[in-house]
Amino acid sequence: MPRPSLVSPPRRRTRPKLLVAAAAIPIAVGVLTPLPAVAAPMSDLLRLMGAPNASSLDGPIWSATATGFASAPTAELPHGTTGGAGGDTVVARDAASLAAYAASEEPLIILVSGDIVVGDGDMITVGDDKTIAGAASGGAIVDGGLFVDNAENVVIRNLTFRDSYIPGDWDGKFDDNDNDGIRIDTSDHVWIDHNEFARVGDGQLDVRKDSTAITVSWNYFHDHNKTLGVGWTEQALTTITLHHNRFSNVHQRNASLDNVAYGHVYNNWLSGVSSYGINARGQASVLVESSVFEQARNPLIADGGRVHQRDNIFRDVWGTEPAESGPTFEASEFYAYTADPADEVVGLLTAHAGTTKTPRVERIARHVTVAQDGTGDFASIHAAVGAASRSPHPVEIVVEPGVYREVVSIWKGADRLTIRGATGNAGDVVVTYDKPDIDWANTPTVSVYAENLELRDLTIENSYDGSAGESVAYALRNSADRTELRNVVIIGDVDEGDPR
Structure with missing residues (x-):
C-alpha cells in the first residue's frame, strides 16, 4: 500500500458555528502571560495542567509535543499539531466564555x-489553532461536549467529559440525543490526550468524515456503550494513532475503525x-501491537478490513478468534515511537x-442507588456495576423503579456484589434488552462473571421478537460460581456458560 499524503484534506474555511450561545465576554478576560512561540510548543502547558514528570520506554507520559499521526509535519504545520501555542493563555470558567x-x-x-x-x-464548536486543557486544579465538561468541525x-x-447520558437511552438513539464527548468532523491535526470519558449520551469520542492526522493518547474511557467510533465516510483517507488508552466496562467501538487509510493501535x-473490542471495518488497514485484552468478548475482529497484530496479550477472552490478516503497514515509516512491553501496559x-x-483507586460507596430521575448516584445499572467492579470493597446497588433498557455485565472484580430492586417487588425494576444470540x-x-453475586427483587428480560425467525435470546448468562437469585423474574433464555 502506498504511503498516504499528509496534506490536509479539502475543507471549508469558514468560522465555526457556535452551538452554545456565547455571552458578550471580552476576549481579554482571564489573559495570563503568553506562552513562548513554536520553538517550545507546549512545554509551559504541562506546568499549567499540573502534569507529573514521568516517562515510559515510549517517551514522556505527558509529552510537550504531539505524538503519532498528529505529529506529522506539513507545509502549513511544520511542527505538526501545536494547537494554540504562540497565542495568549486564557481561563474559561463557564460555558459562555x-x-x-x-x-x-x-x-x-x-x-x-x-x-x-x-x-x-450541547456541543461547543472549536476553531483552528486552539488548545483546550484542564487546569492543574481540575477541569471538566459536564452534560456537553466539544465539536471540532472543519x-x-x-x-x-486533561479534561473530564461526563454525564450527558439520557436515562433510558443506553443506545443513544433518542431524537434529542446526539450527546458526544468529543466529535471531530472533516478536520486535521487533532491531538486528544489524557482525558477521561464517562457516562456520555452517545459516542464518547467520534472521529468522522475524512478527518486525518489524529492521535488519541493516554485517555480513560469507561462505563459506556459506544466508546470510540471512526469513519462515517466512503473514502479511506483517515490516518489515526490510538496509543496508551484504557477502556473499562465498555460495550462496542473500542475502537471501531471504518475505512481508515492507516490505523495504528498500540499499548x-x-x-x-x-460486545466487541477493536474492529477493522470496510477498507481499513490497521496495525495493533503490544496491547492487553482481558475479560473481552470478540477482542479483535476484522469486519471487512485488514488487521495485523503482534506482541499482544489476550487473557480471559472469548467469542471470535483474534483477527490476523497479514502485514498491513509499518507506523515507523511515518513517525517515531517505541511500543512499551505489553506486560507493562496495565501498570x-x-x-x-x-x-x-x-x-487511581475507584471511589464508590458501599451502598449506592440507581435512578432514572436524577436522584440516584447513577442513572444506569451498567455504570454502577462498572464502578463496583473496580472498587476495592463489596458494593450494594439499590435500583429504583423503572425500565432499564441496557446491557449489564458483572465483571470479575465485582465479587460479593448485590443488585436489588428498591421496593421488593420484582415487577417494579425491569432490566431489558432485545438482541438474539446470532x-x-x-x-x-x-x-x-463475578462470584458470590446476589440479584434480588427485579425482572431480567430479553424482549427480542422471534417472529422473524427462531433464535436463542438470552436474558441471563451465568458464567460464575455462587450466583444467588432471590425473587427474580426471568423472561427469555438462560445460559449457564463456562466460568471465565
Whole structure:
C-alpha cells in the first residue's frame, strides 16, 4: 500500500458555528502571560495542567509535543499539531466564555477551570489553532461536549467529559440525543490526550468524515456503550494513532475503525468488553501491537478490513478468534515511537491514563442507588456495576423503579456484589434488552462473571421478537460460581456458560 499524503484534506474555511450561545465576554478576560512561540510548543502547558514528570520506554507520559499521526509535519504545520501555542493563555470558567474563546479566530491556549456545565448535551464548536486543557486544579465538561468541525491544529488535554447520558437511552438513539464527548468532523491535526470519558449520551469520542492526522493518547474511557467510533465516510483517507488508552466496562467501538487509510493501535488496555473490542471495518488497514485484552468478548475482529497484530496479550477472552490478516503497514515509516512491553501496559495505564485528577483507586460507596430521575448516584445499572467492579470493597446497588433498557455485565472484580430492586417487588425494576444470540455483536441482557453475586427483587428480560425467525435470546448468562437469585423474574433464555 502506498504511503498516504499528509496534506490536509479539502475543507471549508469558514468560522465555526457556535452551538452554545456565547455571552458578550471580552476576549481579554482571564489573559495570563503568553506562552513562548513554536520553538517550545507546549512545554509551559504541562506546568499549567499540573502534569507529573514521568516517562515510559515510549517517551514522556505527558509529552510537550504531539505524538503519532498528529505529529506529522506539513507545509502549513511544520511542527505538526501545536494547537494554540504562540497565542495568549486564557481561563474559561463557564460555558459562555469557553464557547467564545473556542470560536475566536486567533490562536489561544484555553485553560478550563472547574466544572463547566454546558447543559442538554450541547456541543461547543472549536476553531483552528486552539488548545483546550484542564487546569492543574481540575477541569471538566459536564452534560456537553466539544465539536471540532472543519478545523485544523487542535489540542484537547486533561479534561473530564461526563454525564450527558439520557436515562433510558443506553443506545443513544433518542431524537434529542446526539450527546458526544468529543466529535471531530472533516478536520486535521487533532491531538486528544489524557482525558477521561464517562457516562456520555452517545459516542464518547467520534472521529468522522475524512478527518486525518489524529492521535488519541493516554485517555480513560469507561462505563459506556459506544466508546470510540471512526469513519462515517466512503473514502479511506483517515490516518489515526490510538496509543496508551484504557477502556473499562465498555460495550462496542473500542475502537471501531471504518475505512481508515492507516490505523495504528498500540499499548492500549481493554478490560471488560461485552460486545466487541477493536474492529477493522470496510477498507481499513490497521496495525495493533503490544496491547492487553482481558475479560473481552470478540477482542479483535476484522469486519471487512485488514488487521495485523503482534506482541499482544489476550487473557480471559472469548467469542471470535483474534483477527490476523497479514502485514498491513509499518507506523515507523511515518513517525517515531517505541511500543512499551505489553506486560507493562496495565501498570502504566492504571497509574497514568486519564487526567491529573483521575482517581487511581475507584471511589464508590458501599451502598449506592440507581435512578432514572436524577436522584440516584447513577442513572444506569451498567455504570454502577462498572464502578463496583473496580472498587476495592463489596458494593450494594439499590435500583429504583423503572425500565432499564441496557446491557449489564458483572465483571470479575465485582465479587460479593448485590443488585436489588428498591421496593421488593420484582415487577417494579425491569432490566431489558432485545438482541438474539446470532452473531458477534449481540449479547445477553445480563451476563455474570463475578462470584458470590446476589440479584434480588427485579425482572431480567430479553424482549427480542422471534417472529422473524427462531433464535436463542438470552436474558441471563451465568458464567460464575455462587450466583444467588432471590425473587427474580426471568423472561427469555438462560445460559449457564463456562466460568471465565
